[in-house]
Each structure stands twice: as structure tokens, then as C-alpha cells.
Amino acid sequence: MTRFGHVMEKIDERIPGVDLPLMSVSQTRGVIRRSELTNAPQRAESLDNYKVCRANDIVFNKMSIRSGAMGVAAEDGLVTYHYEVMRPREGTDPHFIVYLMKSSWFTKELIKRERGIGAGDQANVRTTEVPFSVLKTIDAYIPAYAEQRAIANYLDRETARIDGLVDEQQHLIAMLHLRRLAVVDAALSQGLGSEAVLRKTGSQWLPELPGGWEVVRAKRVLSFGPANGVSPAVGDTDDLKSLSLGAIRDGRVIMGPEVTKFVDRSSVASTESLRLRPGDILLVRGNGNVDLVARAGLVGSEFAVEEYIYPDLLIRVRVNSSMLPEFFVWACNASPTRAQVRAQARTAVGTFKVAGGDVRSLSLPLPPLDEQRAIVAYLDKQTSKIDTLIAETERFIELARERRSALITAAVTGQIDVREAA
Template identity: 45%
Template sequence: MTGTAPRWGSRAAANGRFGHLVARTDVRLPGVDLPLLSVSQTRGVVRRSEISDAPPRADSLDAYKVCRKHDIVFNKMSIGAGAVGVAQEDGLVTYHYEVMRAFADSDPRFVTMLMKSDWFIGELVARERGIGAGPKANVRTTEVPFSVMRAVPIWVPTLDEQRAIADYLDEQTAKIDALIAKQNEMIGLLDERRVAAITHVVQRDGQSLTRLGHLADVIDCAHVTAEFVDDDSGYPVASIGQCQGPEVDLSQAPRTTAEFFRLLTFGDRAPQAGDLLFIRNVSVGLASEVPAEVEPFAVGQETVLIRPSRSILTRFVRYGLQSSPTKFAIESAMVGSTFRRINVSRIRALPVPLIPASEQIAVVDRLDSETAQIDALVTRAREHIALAQERRAALITAAVTGQIDVRTATREVMA
């Protein structure tokens, strides 16, 4: 099985295999004192302490792999993420990572860009091994052995050409990344503006807050790991991906069997119209309302149900959860290092604003109007980011497969 064949440029064609560029290295040195390294999708290989608040050292480092400066480190358990980079110092990495060393006639920066290209990732996905590789799988634990990876047919340019391609892509992707960073900064400012607008409306001067548990039932999920099916015959399971907007969106939800559906919805855990789905793991604080007309579904393990009493509008509760005092309380209540989460008891204790029922409709209508304008600007910024990311990916693939001559492209830019 192979991935989508690249549209090789007229000046290039597959003339080698990935194993012609690098060799796998797997060295363990018990007792060695080196920093722990991790691979970030955006920053490459960095010290673990720079991207995680997890303890910087493990109890025992004897099973860790040694990685030397200029080695290529690749997260083989997440092949579609493009988490790969060149080490800038000697260090230690876990067994989840593959460590490779470029041959003398190979530039590790070119190899890294090749591995980040959509075409190469497609080749690896086509060869992946592991659990949950289906398109609707909830968890993907996959791996491509180096013995398989090394056989992928590629275009192998000369060392000088590799360096030129790496230099060109470093420069061009840095420009694109700067544009993406500006858009993300704008989104951050708009998010702050949105929170301020909500807080101004729902939080009255001198008004006291009440506990969420006084206004709504907070129902924990079943903590059952469901099996998923690859067709539409099963029941949807909603989690983080389905809670990205004001209402729950099941269009891309994974589906489970009738047996697991019964386990997940046992008791009072079946979502009802007007409930809020609140995410308590990783993307803590996301909340979406269950619409009136929706097919029966269950909630995943990252999710709790918030079922407001009849005296309070669900939309008002959702806005209250997005106000400054409540968001601060959520942040303060979170626990965990690598995966942040909030316990159900702390969710029930969250302080939320409350106004008379007679005023709630006018308040939520006003906020719907005000936040819609901000949300439109956020959507536009995210569209710009998506276009920039597509251009970045296309540029990398075109360069590493010889579709463009980067030296000619560089001269055209300078002219």
C-alpha cells in the first residue's frame, strides 16, 4: 500500500529511498547525565521543560535513547502530526521517538522538511501500524517501523541542492509563520474583547455570584472507554470536537455500538435538549448547548452534562461560564501537568453570575448580537491562518519533490 504519488517536477523524479538519507540510531547509556528533550510541532526539538510543566527528570533514564546534536528526532506514535525536528544539543528522548542520523551527503534540515511534507506524511499514514487507525477513531496509536519508512521512494537531490532547498524553506516558512503569529495574536485580542463584553453585561455592579451547582445539575460522564465503528449505523459520541460552537455539532462525531451507547447513557446521562456539554479535560471550559432537534447521542470521557433548572436559561449559563470571574475560577481549579483538567466537584462549585429570570432573555439576545460580530472577525482570522498553513504545506511539498527550482525562485524574489 502506498500514499498519493507526488507530482514530480520536470527537473526531478524518484531516484532513491528514504533510507539513502538517514540511518536509525538507538543508543542507551545507563547513568548518562543529559537533558530530557521533546518534539514540538511548531518549535522542533526542545528541552521538555520548555513545553511542559511535567517534572524535568524521570525516576530512571536508563531506558531513554541518546540523541546527539544534529540528529533527527521523530514522534513515531503520531505520524500525521508532523512532529519532527533537528536536535540542537545532546539529550535523551523516550522510546516514543525515533532517532535518525543523516549521512554525510544529507542535510538534516532537508530531511526534516521532507518528513513534514503532506506527501511524505501521506506515505507514512498509508503504511501505519497500530490501534485505531480508522478515520473516525477516537484515539490513534500508530507507528511506522523504520524498516518500512526507509523504503519510501523519494527524490534525492545533491547535498548542495538539499542545502539550497532547506535555506529557501527556512526563509519562506518563517515569513508565513510570522503572518500566522499575527493572526493568532489578533484572535487572542478578540477573545479578550469577547470576555470583557460578556462580563460587562452579565456581571452587575455589587452583584453576588452563586455556585453553578445551585443553578444546575452537573452530571459526570460514565468513564467508559467506548468502541467505535467506521460507518453511520452506530450512535454519535460527543466530546471536544463537537463542542466548538454555541451548539453541539454531531456531523463529524465518532459513532459507537448500541451496547456501549447504553452504558454511556445509563441513568440520567442521556443528553437532553437544553443541556450544556462542558469539556473538563485538555480544552477545559468549552461549553455547547444541546439543540432541540438532535438524534440520540452519548458524551465522551472528557465531558460532563450541565442541566440548568427551569428558572435559568441555558444560554445565560453558557455566557456566565465565559465571564471573567468564572474563567478565572476554572483556571485556578485545574489540576494536572501535561493534560490539564478540572474535577467535577470543582465544576459544581464554580462561581457564576445570576440575574432575574425576567431579564435573562434580553441579556442573551444582546450578547448574541455583540459576540456574533466578534466571532465573525475570529472566523475570518482563522480562515487566513488555514490558507497560510495550506500555502506553507504546498510550498514544502513542492520544494522537496522538485516541483519548483528553489534557486530560480529565490532569484525571482530578489529581483
């Protein structure tokens, strides 16, 4: 065991007027030029207070060390005060040190020392700094230089294999999402019968539909709303329950601890008028991501016995007898409606929003009710298959990342003989 501060030294070099590239730290790519993250990297009026990092220095984000925001610099550059710069002393390999710092063993040692990130307090992870003054006190396993290099080379090779598998699976997920969207869009614009004859509608958003279908404004199929919710003051944990935006998920409105907020009942004028009922439809009124604005979810039967209201960034509607609520949700989340929302959404301070009038004006397809029922049943079945594949692929990625983390920890703590694994 060797004190971490004996093998690494903190560097705080500042050279006014030096012309070096601005560097940043990526969790997946290590230390890279900031221009690789954005085409227009922001530069301060003066770079005199920026720190200099040299090739083979280790750079890490003091506020994101537990998420792996660190790496070895491949070239000289400048970094902001958010970053710490360390330089390996003689006989220390920087790549081994980075792997050591990414291990679960090292993280546990940090937790023992740093007040605010201990005791599994995940809420404080993002706001707690872990400076070099904490790192240097850790007694770590530091083998001879040749073994450090062997371990780093082994982990470079093995983690690259795992990262390659993860990249392939992430690409598969992207393809499955595209396939899911294509299935939905085809059913809502062409129907289910291959013999259906499409006719011109004159609509910008739905230019062709099967015979017997109409293009209608959403207001024609609504019996209630659009009506915004309210966001009263926070209440006690046994007070009135409200939902967060995350409750709208894959065309459903879910309930559970992760999407439930407790609000002050006494500050709500009429809970009965705001209470969600089965068959209600909620749409996202505002979000920083325009692709999530006006996303719709159906309120299920479980809300009949659970009292929930909804916040002011959600909109509630109900449909009349001309359209099934399930069909309305599918139509709202399909590509033609998404294009309309992107054209209508307005932004202020980074949040895109739609108003009730925007929702009422949406152009939607309106097939006969029997075709609506058939399309809803078809889409439920087909998307369920795709969603199962997506969930299985996401689980594979999760397991691969767990394997990657365990492999790093095992290698840097001597549980794997890399000479035999070579």
C-alpha cells in the same frame, strides 16, 4: 531516485553514565531541551538505556512521524526509546532530509509501506510506529548537496514567513476571545445603559450590579435539576443516540456525527425521562480542563424531532419563569461564574468535577425579564460579529498551513526552482 537507507543511517548509541541534557521533539520547534517544555523534566532513575543524539543528527518520534514530530539536533543530548535517531551520510544535508520527511509526497510513500496507517485510516495514526526499517526502503529524490542546501535555505526563509503570519493570526484570535469575554462580562455586570447606577451587593463574586438587579443562587431560578445523565453500554448504529461532551459548544448544544454516540436502548430504564427537550440546558459535570467544567449550552428546537439522551458527565437543568434560559447560559459562561467553578471543582485522577449542589449554589445576576431579553439580543449580535472574525482568522491559518505544506512538497520534489526564487 536514491534509496533513503543509502543516505541515512540508524544510530543506536548508548553510553552509560554520560552527562548530557535530556532532549524532546516538538512538532513546531524540532529537537529541543526537555527543560524548554517543562520546568521539572522527569528523569528516569537510570539514563543508561537512553539513546545518544549528536549535533546534526535527525531525531523523530516513531509514533508521530506523520504529524511532523521530527527535527535536527543542535547539540548532543539523550532521548528515550520512543525516538529514532538517524545520521546523514556524507553528502547529505539533515535539514533537507527533515523537509523531505515532512512533505506530503514522503507521507504517501510511508502509507504505501506501513500496514496500519494506509488507506486513510486516521484512527491508527497515533498508535502505529514507523521505524527506520520502513523509512530506509523508500526511493526518494535526493539532489546534489549544493541543491539540498539551497532548497533547505529557501524553505527556512519561506516557512519562517508563513509561521510569522500564523503566529500573528493566532495572537489576533486570542485578543478576539478576550474581547468577546469582556463584552459578555460587561453586559452581565453593568447592563446595557451607560447611565446605570451600580450598587454594592455584598456578594464576593458579583460585588456590584445595576439597581433593580439581584444576586441569587442558581437554585432559585431552576424548575428542574440538576440531574446527571447516564452512560449505558455501546449500542448499534441504529440504536438510541446520546451526546459526547463536545456537543456543548459556544453556548449551544449541537448534534451531528462528531458528537453522537449510539448506546444500548434496552439498558436504559426510562428514555423518556432522559430525552433532551428544547429549552433544556446542559452543563459539563467533569473534564480534565477545569475551565470547561460547568460550561453551559442551550438545547435547541432541532431536538424536538431528534431523540437524544445525555451521558453521566453532563448535567441537565431547566429554568423557571424568573430567568430566560438563554440568559442563564450566558451567565454560566461568564467570568464570575467561571471563578466560582474553579473554586468549587474537585479533582480525582486528573478529572475536575462539580456536583448538583455546586450548580445550585452558584451566584448569578438576576435582572428584570425585559433587561434579560435586551441583554440576550445584544450579546447574540455582538458575539456573532466576533465569532465571524475568529472563524475567518482560523480559516486564514488553515490555508497558510496548507500553503506551507504544499510549498515544502513542491520544493523537495523539484517543482520549484529555488535558484529563481532566491
